[in-house]
Amino acid sequence: MTQNTPKEPKFRRRAEARPDEVLDAALSLFTEKGYARTTVDQVAKRAGFSKGTVYLYFASKEAILEGLVRRTVEPVAEAAFETMADFRGDPRPVLAQFLRAMAQALAVPKTRAVVMIVLQEAPVAPNIAALYRKSVLERALPAMISLLAQGVAGGHIRAIDPELTARSVIGPMIAHLLLSEVFAIRPEGGLQMDRLVENHLTLIFAGLEPPVGETP
Known part of the structure; x- marks a missing residue:
């Protein structure tokens, strides 16, 4: 009997996608409002995360912009x-x-x-x-x-x-x-x-x- 390969847990796939989701949310806000007028709180809200979750991946708003530069x-x-x-x-x-x-x-x-x-x-x-x-x-x-x-x-x-x-x-x-x-x-x-x-x-x-x- 052939065993199916266990699927990767949903929470793990979600965690791996979070940095890109933060970057996508930040880019939309930076484009709409400007970098200076955008806060990490706003980025977190747009991404659907808590502010603390954003800080797990990016130490500051500047780090988020650095992430965008590195990605694109x-x-x-x-x-x-x-x-x-x-x-x-x-x-x-x-x-x-x-x-x-x-x-x-x-x-x-x-x-x-x-x-x-x-x-x-x-x-x-x-x-x-x-x-x-x-x-x-x-x-x-x-x-x-x-x-x-x-x-x-x-x-x-x-x-x-x-x-x-x-x-x-x-x-x-x-x-x-x-x-x-x-x-x-x-x-x-x-x-x-x-x-x-x-x-x-x-x-x-x-x-x-x-x-x-x-x-x-």
Whole structure:
């Protein structure tokens, strides 16, 4: 007689889901009310938990935001780091892969919402700025700078400033988000992040093209 595998207790499955439920509740409140005007009590109520239950998983409201960054944004930066690290050759295909992945991530409303919360709150909340810098920027930016520098050294792209060019690569994505989400200035048809990236790649690649006769 074949024995059925016992099902996992309901309470255990519920406990494992709680951090994500807290994060989902917090994200909806941060989006509706703003990070500064949201309290842990409100997050607990929206999630259907007691305040004490929330504190079992997140020590503070700032820890909840950190959890959102780690869940939604940090994986994109980590993937970029892994793709760019130790790469040797023409950096343009790797830049294209990164920007397209970034566009795909930002097309997801939850991911875009987390990025916008950070952009809006960071100027008045240094801890949030430090969190995003440590979790995302301090990994992705150096990797991109190194990628561009080796491209210059190998003659694959023209002699540009790698650090400033990395900012030029990422900057239009941030500006596009601010125009769309803060000022409600959007292209016809909506956010159009994928179209922005393809247009941006055309411009960036033309600017990186080595002078005639200098290709490796």
